Amino acid sequence: MKKIVLIVFFIIVILGILGYNYLYQDHRDVVTSNATASYTSSELIDLFTDQDSANDTDALDQVIEVSGVATATSTNSITLDGQVFIEFNTPHKVALNQTYTLKGRCLGYDDLLEEIKIDQAIVINPSN
Template identity: 45%
Template sequence: MKKKILIGILISVVIAIVFYGYIYQSHRDISTEAATYSISIPELEKEFTANDSLALVKYQDQTIELTAQITAVDIENKAIILDNKVFATFEESLPENIISGKMATIKGRFLGYDDLLEEFKLDQSSIIR
């Protein structure tokens, strides 16, 4: 009887340790990850226009790289807008050389498409060049 209780406690402890490790795993560092997709904004729009469900499954939570013109800079919210179509937020403050009208290549985690604002959302973005 004591063996069964001891084995039950041991199994419970192992399950708890595995569960804790799964829940509290380390966060991704998007800035050091290689981009899964390097795509232009018109190509991204074309895929979402053709089949938004399929495109969302393909790009959701993936690291993507985009090259486009910066159309707006929001220093207070640490965000930029590319070609009036992509809203990208940054973890840290924006680099000093970010200005509207300049071409930039950014990498970030794709969050999705906002139907209301008709723009794509990225977070954890970083400037590549």
């Protein structure tokens, strides 16, 4: 009887450890990940606003590069061409009306604000 209780106890402990590791996996590191695709802001907007939702999976929850002109900035975010909102990993100084190339994780299209959301972004190349 004691053997059965011990075996059941160890099985429960092992299942608990496996379940915990499955639920609390490490987050994706966007900085070290390679981008799966590169878009201009207008191409990305067209991709999400067309009627074919199958196209959205090309960028959705993927690490992508996007380039465009900064139309709104703050220390923690930038908006490219008025429709691509990008949140930085760390604060950055960016200037308005300059072209930037950024890498981040695409969260998708926000219907309410009519913006594409990208987070965990870093500046790849500030252009003049």
